[in-house]
Amino acid sequence: MNARNSEPTPAQQQDVCRTREVLGIVGDKWSLLVVRTLKDGPLRFTELKRAVDGISQRMLTVTLRSLERDGILSRTVHNVMPPHVSYELTPMGRTLRDATAPLLEWSITHLPHIDAARAEYDTRPA
Amino acid sequence: MNARNSEPTPAQQQDVCRTREVLGIVGDKWSLLVVRTLKDGPLRFTELKRAVDGISQRMLTVTLRSLERDGILSRTVHNVMPPHVSYELTPMGRTLRDATAPLLEWSITHLPHIDAARAEYDTRPA
DNA sequence: CTGGATCCCGTAGGATACTG
């Protein structure tokens, strides 16, 4: 008896568990977009808001706090008037960005196929 | 003037857009878990339900339909009694699984660091 | 066994107004 169609192994259960945790970190609507946007260097709050099209101030703040708490990015306050705050990926944040790069590559390659698959599915006989 | 801190280039905007689309496909609570669970071969509805711990029938059905519509997996009905339906990754689904593998690797490596970062953040002076 | 149909709830997240 081989692995196919058998009970999940403990190792697989581990993987499922890890996958869920990582989705809890970056599986929301905005986190990966923010990480991607910061890939070329630090940006300020307003710059991020402009770059991540459609995000509200509230969700940008919430997302940045969450990513900061998780050690994905760092927040630097410059005490000047007007206030100046910049956000930058930490070393760990950069490894995350690298880990998600293949997924972006995949999307660029396959999104047309997905559109096609959807169209085909939707015109299928009931 | 270099790329750092400048306006997002059109190419970057493209990337942000793509990222959002791919999140619309697999960014929900269960899709990637299902894809991962199918990585070793076809499984039946009930087997999937058992393997993906905590998923409800409803969400399993919804998730499977969505992934089928997007061409990520295929659904095969065997006309016997009792009904027998199996789900299997398509070739495109397997490329998606491969594209997400680095993210899983990342999570296994870095989740402990994230826990540490959170603990540190939560005990920080206000 | 494999789902479809309903009901219901929590919460992610948008809009807006205000502040140091």
Next chain:
DNA sequence: CAGTATCCTACGGGATCCAG
């Protein structure tokens, strides 16, 4: 400029029951 504080709604998603 960089947020915080409310308010409010839509939707994800669980529980349950029913059907082929």
